Amino acid sequence: xxxxxxxxxxxxxxxxxxxxxxxxxxxxxxxxxxxxxxxxxxxxxxxxxxxxxxxxxxxxxxxxxxxxxxxxxxxxxxxxxxxxxxxxxxxxxxxxxxxxxxxxxxxxxxxxxxxxxxxxxxxxxxxxxxxxxxxxxxxxxxxxxxxxxxxxxxxxxxxxxxxxxxxxxxxxxxxxxxxxxxxxxxxxxxxxxxxxxxxxxxxxxxxxxxxxxxxxxxxxxxxxxxxxxxxxxxxxxxxxxxxxxxxxxxxxxxxxxxxxxxxxxxxxxxxxxxxxxxxxxxxxxxxxxxxxxxxxxxxxxxxxxxxxxxxxxxxxxxxxxxxxxxxxxxxxxxxxxxxxxxxxxxxxxx
Amino acid sequence: xxxxxxxxxxxxxxxxxxxxxxxxxxxxxxxxxxxxxxxxxxxxxxxxxxxxxxxxxxxxxxxxxxxxxxxxxxxxxxxxxxxxxxxxxxxxxxxxxxxxxxxxxxxxxxxxxxxxxxxxxxxxxxxxxxxxxxxxxxxxxxxxxxxxxxxxxxxxxxxxxxxxxxxxxxxxxxxxxxxxxxxxxxxxxxxxxxxxxxxxxxxxxxxxxxxxxxxxxxxxxxxxxxxxxxxxxxxxxxxxxxxxxxxxxxxxxxxxxxxxxxxxxxxxxxxxxxxxxxxxxxxxxxxxxxxxxxxxxxxxxxxxxxxxxxxxxxxxxxxxxxxxxxxxxxxxxxxxxxxxxxxxxxxxxxxxxxxxx
Numbered sequence: 001x002x003x004x005x006x007x008x009x010x011x012x013x014x015x016x017x018x019x020x021x022x023x024x025x026x027x028x029x030x031x032x033x034x035x036x037x038x039x040x041x042x043x044x045x046x047x048x049x050x051x052x053x054x055x056x057x058x059x060x061x062x063x064x065x066x067x068x069x070x071x072x073x074x075x076x077x078x079x080x081x082x083x084x085x086x087x088x089x090x091x092x093x094x095x096x097x098x099x100x101x102x103x104x105x106x107x108x109x110x111x112x113x114x115x116x117x118x119x120x121x122x123x124x125x126x127x128x129x130x131x132x133x134x135x136x137x138x139x140x141x142x143x144x145x146x147x148x149x150x151x152x153x154x155x156x157x158x159x160x161x162x163x164x165x166x167x168x169x170x171x172x173x174x175x176x177x178x179x180x181x182x183x184x185x186x187x188x189x190x191x192x193x194x195x196x197x198x199x200x201x202x203x204x205x206x207x208x209x210x211x212x213x214x215x216x217x218x219x220x221x222x223x224x225x226x227x228x229x230x231x232x233x234x235x236x237x238x239x240x241x242x243x244x245x246x247x248x249x250x251x252x253x254x255x256x257x258x259x260x261x262x263x264x265x266x267x268x269x270x271x272x273x274x275x276x277x278x279x280x281x282x283x284x285x286x287x288x289x290x291x292x293x294x295x296x297x298x299x300x301x302x303x304x305x306x307x308x309x310x311x312x313x314x315x316x317x318x319x320x321x322x323x324x325x326x327x328x329x330x331x332x333x334x335x336x337x338x339x340x341x342x343x344x345x346x347x348x349x350x
Numbered sequence: 351x352x353x354x355x356x357x358x359x360x361x362x363x364x365x366x367x368x369x370x371x372x373x374x375x376x377x378x379x380x381x382x383x384x385x386x387x388x389x390x391x392x393x394x395x396x397x398x399x400x401x402x403x404x405x406x407x408x409x410x411x412x413x414x415x416x417x418x419x420x421x422x423x424x425x426x427x428x429x430x431x432x433x434x435x436x437x438x439x440x441x442x443x444x445x446x447x448x449x450x451x452x453x454x455x456x457x458x459x460x461x462x463x464x465x466x467x468x469x470x471x472x473x474x475x476x477x478x479x480x481x482x483x484x485x486x487x488x489x490x491x492x493x494x495x496x497x498x499x500x501x502x503x504x505x506x507x508x509x510x511x512x513x514x515x516x517x518x519x520x521x522x523x524x525x526x527x528x529x530x531x532x533x534x535x536x537x538x539x540x541x542x543x544x545x546x547x548x549x550x551x552x553x554x555x556x557x558x559x560x561x562x563x564x565x566x567x568x569x570x571x572x573x574x575x576x577x578x579x580x581x582x583x584x585x586x587x588x589x590x591x592x593x594x595x596x597x598x599x600x601x602x603x604x605x606x607x608x609x610x611x612x613x614x615x616x617x618x619x620x621x622x623x624x625x626x627x628x629x630x631x632x633x634x635x636x637x638x639x640x641x642x643x644x645x646x647x648x649x650x651x652x653x654x655x656x657x658x659x660x661x662x663x664x665x666x667x668x669x670x671x672x673x674x675x676x677x678x679x680x681x682x683x684x685x686x687x688x689x690x691x692x693x694x695x696x697x698x699x700x701x702x703x704x705x706x707x
Contacts, residue, residue, distance in 0.1 A: 101500055150671055160674045166611070167670040177667035180660040183532040191525055198524060202514040278507040285500060329515040332507035339504045343497050344489040
């Protein structure tokens with residue numbers, strides 16, 4: 001019985017591998033168009049509105065709007081797109097690898113480690129602001145490495161990885177060791193530093209320049225050639241460890257590769273924009289329901305992530321203008337109700 | 351017989367641990383008090399500074415610690431049984447995020463500053479959040495637990511974003527919020543314990559009623575149904591228990607979430623996976639752990655103190671890591687059926703669908 005049970009989905013999924021769903025391609029196309037439109041809108045709106053035609057003009061030819069579009073708005077929009085895509089992709093990789101829809105870089109401790117690094121840089125005296133992303137990157141990377149080393153014992157067992165990640169990082173709702181340290185640092189800081197730390201912990205695109213966009217962009221560029229292989233491995237892993245090994249997947253090396261890929265994406269994105277809420281967790285789940293696939297789709301997740309962050313940034317800049325709120329306030333406000341709606345729609349949950 | 355003996359020993363040990371923790375909590379701190387003076391403060395109050403410290407500062411926070419620990423431990427055991435997910439934490443139902451928002455609303459609108467005033471707002475926030483999550487999960491017919499967990503994540507994220515929107519704009523609210531957010535027993539008077547006690551009692555009752563349903567759930571949805579268990583009733587009762595217990599605990603002490611996660615793992619090897627024993631043992635060991643953590647926090651950096659929430663996290667993390675590394679197959683640490691519970695539930699639902707369609 002159990003054997004038949006485990007073979008039935010296997011056949012479906014393997015046949016799905018040969019014919020990458022037409023629906024997936026269509027969804028990715030629609031998402032890409034939506035993203036381009038949103039980016040154009042984001043470049044156009046602001047305290048000084050620029051018409052759409054002038055935005056497109058300014059991107060390719062010299063224009064009076066060069067200063068506003070290229071110098072002021074393009075860097076932050078590009079940072080948002082890159083970080084959002086990196087969050088979405090990292091989330092999809094972790095959720096598919098761990099086979100748990102709650103898995104996200106939060107769960108592996110990356111966000112919490114980056115948070116300790118960044119909040120320490122902000123609240124402890126004598127560290128200049130330029131060090132915040134550096135310490136965040138170091139904190140996130142070190143935590144991920146620590147989680148991986150601690151979870152390694154006669155092979156890497158996925159559930160051990162998750163429990164250790166939760167122990168160190170918490171789940172984003174519950175305090176782990178590192179999240180508690182962050183709370184303690186915030187509670188003991190000067191109130192102005194505490195406020196700055198809160199903005200970072202919410203996630204913000206304010207004043208991000210091209211150097212900030214570079215981190216996640218490079219990580220995405222490095223990840224791109226590996227994506228087809230990663231998608232294949234993840235589909236195979238989704239059948240369970242034993243079946244995957246039987247299909248010829250080498251569990252140890254492929255998990256390490258996926259882990260490193262996901263960590264690089266999540267850590268660079270977090271260092272660039274702060275601990276943006278919900279994107280890594282929600283984007284793959286939204287993408288999975290849109291494409292109706294069984295494994296979190298990689299490209300669609302990245303596109304949903306970029307779309308959510310870009311749209312949230314427009315709202316964050318314009319809703320209470322001229323007061324600008326951190327983008328992290330709205331990533332959840334936009335993405336979460338949509339996920340809830342997908343969940344309540346009967347037949348939408350699989 | 352041997353099993354029963356071992357369970358009895360484990361419970362007796364737990365009770366002894368609670369008694370020791372309470373005595374230590376009354377006696378130790380910035381001003382150490384001798385044991386006779388501690389007893390004197392409780393039975394024969396003479397108004398000396400030592401006895402005032404015991405009676406008006408340490409006794410209330412110890413009582414609050416006991417009640418909060420009890421609530422968190424039982425809620426954690428119920429939560430892990432309900433979701434069959436070893437990393438499920440009561441916070442997943444959106445309770446912590448709701449309580450945080452309630453607190454922020456209380457401080458923003460009413461300028462409420464006393465802990466006693468916070469409680470009701472935080473508790474109301476926790477209730478609203480959990481009911482929303484439950485309503486969402488109930489509306490989706492398939493894989494209710496996945497919807498519950500994802501819905502909890504989505505509601506938490508939404509509420510959290512409102513909270514952080516207020517925090518980044520309003521410095522005064524942040525100044526209050528940050529001391530609540532670390533999770534602490536400082537400055538809790540006896541009224542706090544009295545306020546949450548009815549809710550904790552109701553929560554414990556609901557938990558006791560769903561014990562057998564949880565045992566059946568552990569065998570999988572299909573087996574539970576075949577055994578004639580009403581799964582919906584079990585889920586609703588378990589949900590009520592989790593919300594009341596966690597909501598009360600978070601309202602009183604802030605998010606001290608690690609206890610709910612660790613305690614069931616700690617007691618399961620001692621009393622087995624039967625939920626009746628698991629709940630009772632959690633109810634004994636969790637308060638002991640929280641009060642011990644509070645005492646430790648007072649002793650670490652005298653005369654200052656480390657909040658209890660930070661101590662539980664710093665103690666709990668290495669313990670959990672040790673626990674999963676000790677097991678060769680970590681599935682044993684998790685609940686039976688296998689470790690990645692959420693997806694397991696989900697994929698079995700997938701399978702059914704495809705078998706039908």
